[in-house]
Amino acid sequence: MLVVTRYVALISALLLFTTAVDGALARKEWWKTTLVYQIWPRGFQDSDGDGEGDLKGIAIRLDYIEDLKVQTICLSPIYPSPLIDSGYDISNYTDVHPLFGDLDDFDVLVRESHNRGLKVILDIVPNHSSDQHEWFQLSARNVEPYSDYYIWANGDTDDDGNNIPPTNWLSTYSDKDGSAWTWHDGRRQWYYHKFHSSQPDLNLRNERVIEELMNIFDFWLKRNVDGFRINAVPYFFEDEYLRDEPAAGKGAHTFGLSESTALLYRFREHINNWSTNNGTWKFLIAESYDSDANLITYYGNDTHEGIAPFNYKFITHVRNNSDANHIKNILDSWLNLLPRNTSTNWVLSNHDNSRAASRIGLNRVDGLHMLSLLLPGQAYTYYGEEIAMLDAKVPWNRTIDPMGCFRGEKEFERFSRDPARTPMQWNSAKSAGFTMNDTTYLPVHPNYIYRNVEAQLAAKRSNLLTYKRLATLRKLPIFVNGDYEFATLNNKRVLVLKRSLENYPAYIVVINLGIRQERVNLTSIYPDLNAVLRTVVESSNALHVTITVPRDNFILTANAALVLSDDEKKETSEPATSSTPTSNVSDEDPSTIKSTVTTEGAISSSDDTAKKKTSTSSSDHVTPKTGSGTTKKPNDAALYHPSVLNVMINLAISVIGITQILAVT
Ligand SMILES: [Ca+2]
Numbered sequence: 001m002l003v004v005t006r007y008v009a010l011i012s013a014l015l016l017f018t019t020a021v022d023g024a025l026a027r028k029e030w031w032k033t034t035l036v037y038q039i040w041p042r043g044f045q046d047s048d049g050d051g052e053g054d055l056k057g058i059a060i061r062l063d064y065i066e067d068l069k070v071q072t073i074c075l076s077p078i079y080p081s082p083l084i085d086s087g088y089d090i091s092n093y094t095d096v097h098p099l100f101g102d103l104d105d106f107d108v109l110v111r112e113s114h115n116r117g118l119k120v121i122l123d124i125v126p127n128h129s130s131d132q133h134e135w136f137q138l139s140a141r142n143v144e145p146y147s148d149y150y151i152w153a154n155g156d157t158d159d160d161g162n163n164i165p166p167t168n169w170l171s172t173y174s175d176k177d178g179s180a181w182t183w184h185d186g187r188r189q190w191y192y193h194k195f196h197s198s199q200p201d202l203n204l205r206n207e208r209v210i211e212e213l214m215n216i217f218d219f220w221l222k223r224n225v226d227g228f229r230i231n232a233v234p235y236f237f238e239d240e241y242l243r244d245e246p247a248a249g250k251g252a253h254t255f256g257l258s259e260s261t262a263l264l265y266r267f268r269e270h271i272n273n274w275s276t277n278n279g280t281w282k283f284l285i286a287e288s289y290d291s292d293a294n295l296i297t298y299y300g301n302d303t304h305e306g307i308a309p310f311n312y313k314f315i316t317h318v319r320n321n322s323d324a325n326h327i328k329n330i331l332d333s334w335l336n337l338l339p340r341n342t343s344t345n346w347v348l349s350n351h352d353n354s355r356a357a358s359r360i361g362l363n364r365v366d367g368l369h370m371l372s373l374l375l376p377g378q379a380y381t382y383y384g385e386e387i388a389m390l391d392a393k394v395p396w397n398r399t400i401d402p403m404g405c406f407r408g409e410k411e412f413e414r415f416s417r418d419p420a421r422t423p424m425q426w427n428s429a430k431s432a433g434f435t436m437n438d439t440t441y442l443p444v445h446p447n448y449i450y451r452n453v454e455a456q457l458a459a460k461r462s463n464l465l466t467y468k469r470l471a472t473l474r475k476l477p478i479f480v481n482g483d484y485e486f487a488t489l490n491n492k493r494v495l496v497l498k499r500s501l502e503n504y505p506a507y508i509v510v511i512n513l514g515i516r517q518e519r520v521n522l523t524s525i526y527p528d529l530n531a532v533l534r535t536v537v538e539s540s541n542a543l544h545v546t547i548t549v550p551r552d553n554f555i556l557t558a559n560a561a562l563v564l565s566d567d568e569k570k571e572t573s574e575p576a577t578s579s580t581p582t583s584n585v586s587d588e589d590p591s592t593i594k595s596t597v598t599t600e601g602a603i604s605s606s607d608d609t610a611k612k613k614t615s616t617s618s619s620d621h622v623t624p625k626t627g628s629g630t631t632k633k634p635n636d637a638a639l640y641h642p643s644v645l646n647v648m649i650n651l652a653i654s655v656i657g658i659t660q661i662l663a664v665t
């Protein structure tokens with residue numbers, strides 16, 4: 001009896017250990033496939049009627065956010081700021097702008113979010129502060145230790161004795177002469193600002209400044225935030241010797257320096273140390289429009305873990321005239337660049353760019369969401385994208401973005417980012433339900449009368465309803481762990497994404513990017529699928545939707561998209577070769593292009609060995625060959641091997657059990 005009791009206790013302890021290990025690993029990796037909702041606090045929800053969004057407003061809308069099935073909220077800057085650059089000009093990194101509320105409101109928002117299982121991440125701006133920040137005020141007066149907190153230089157004088165800037169470096173928010181240097185009368189020196197003259201660049205070669213930044217991370221970590229978006233990474237460092245750029249404005253000495261990447265590694269190490277000490281795993285993501293070669297270095301190297309960069313390919317490379325081949329090639333080439341054991345993310349739009357519905361096409365939004373939400377890795381949704389909000393027309397006299405303001409009345413519309421930052425469209429009431437005020441911080445898009453959350457929730461089909469179904473679907477193991485494969489059909493007008501996972505029915509996303517109806521036949525690319533596929537999700541613009549479709553002959557109306565499932569296969573156990581023969585191939589592109597890739601971003605080629613291993617994980621994978629000759633690899637997100645652990649423990653239990661039995665006998 002004693003032996004039996006010991007045996008049961010041992011098994012219980014081992015099972016508890018297994019569960020604890022699995023749980024700990026899952027917690028550590030929670031961010032790898034999270035669906036992030038980016039909130040622009042000024043434009044989301046006003047709670048006090050001043051026409052400006054605020055933290056209490058976000059808290060009011062948490063039910064909505066939870067119902068969207070997103071898992072993480074990313075807040076654009078909420079800190080005290082003169083708001084010259086919409087909050088990216090921070091005058092105090094460890095407080096909340098009174099416009100948005102206070103720290104208590106923030107704590108409530110975090111607590112309420114966590115109660116719903118939602119994570120909260122903040123936007124941190126290490127490159128520059130506001131000139132209203134105390135550091136700059138003291139630095140301008142040469143007060144120690146702040147005198148070297150910013151980048152000051154003496155400059156030169158021209159032949160007429162006028163002060164001229166130290167270098168030819170240019171500002172992004174360029175005024176008439178475009179210089180990134182502004183003369184400070186008090187200190188009688190120039191200070192460097194890549195962005196607006198009210199946003200002086202911090203001197204990140206000063207260890208005291210780095211310490212300040214680490215303290216800022218700690219301040220918010222103590223308030224239970226779940227991670228950070230790191231802003232403007234390629235601008236962190238500039239040439240130490242202040243050399244002129246060979247081509248002014250091209251960034252040879254002011255953009256993408258390797259020191260910037262190295263600082264990311266330090267941030268990562270600092271946050272990881274926090275995680276280790278506190279047992280709460282944090283999420284980091286780096287904002288950068290740098291070259292692919294530099295972006296890949298963000299992931300880390302043999303000695304340092306890095307911070308994954310945003311994948312902005314949808315923003316930088318996909319337009320309303322992009323065909324299926326173009327999109328396939330863009331996504332494929334990025335995924336193939338990824339280092340082994342790393343994952344990526346999908347961003348259709350953000351606060352710095354035209355909205356996806358305006359940039360790529362209103363009718364394409366659902367199909368794009370099928371890609372961004374059903375590809376492996378994280379996905380990001382910019383507020384309003386789920387209802388396909390469009391850029392609003394913001395007149396000159398309402399323009400507040402410095403990118404627009406500096407260009408003047410004739411040119412501002414080409415540069416202003418205000419059109420993508422207008423108030424969330426909640427309903428058809430006054431000011432779209434964003435505020436009780438008649439006046440809103442930016443004008444509401446006039447289409448709010450019919451394009452709003454309330455209307456889309458009530459509709460039989462809508463962008464919002466499609467989005468919610470996709471957000472739910474992406475949590476299935478096949479989308480978390482499965483491999484992916486792109487193909488194109490119908491002369492580059494139809495894009496196909498297949499997700500597959502062993503012992504799991506395949507899912508196929510089919511998107512008609514063309515403006516005409518397309519008859520689709522999947523048999524040429526996937527002959528081993530069931531003859532009949534189940535319609536899982538359809539785009540809100542799809543017509544003639546049926547519960548099932550024949551694999552070899554179905555219709556996609558213009559810009560329509562479907563998620564199909566092969567899930568009857570297991571029940572029928574139908575051999576792949578017994579699929580219904582092709583009956584209609586007339587519309588098929590003879591040059592159909594298909595490539596199979598694993599979710600690790602490693603295409604089936606010999607260059608696998610050249611890919612750097614950057615993860616700290618010790619897991620290396622054998623690469624089995626499938627019958628189709630395609631190299632498949634397990635998904636990076638499934639690296640915990642709980643099943644292996646379980647097998648080992650079961651084995652240990654068996655051995656111990658046999659030993660005990662032998663001892664009794
Ligand atoms: Ca308000």
Ligand SMILES: [Ca+2]
Pocket residue numbers: 127194201202235236237238
């Ligand atoms: Ca800088």
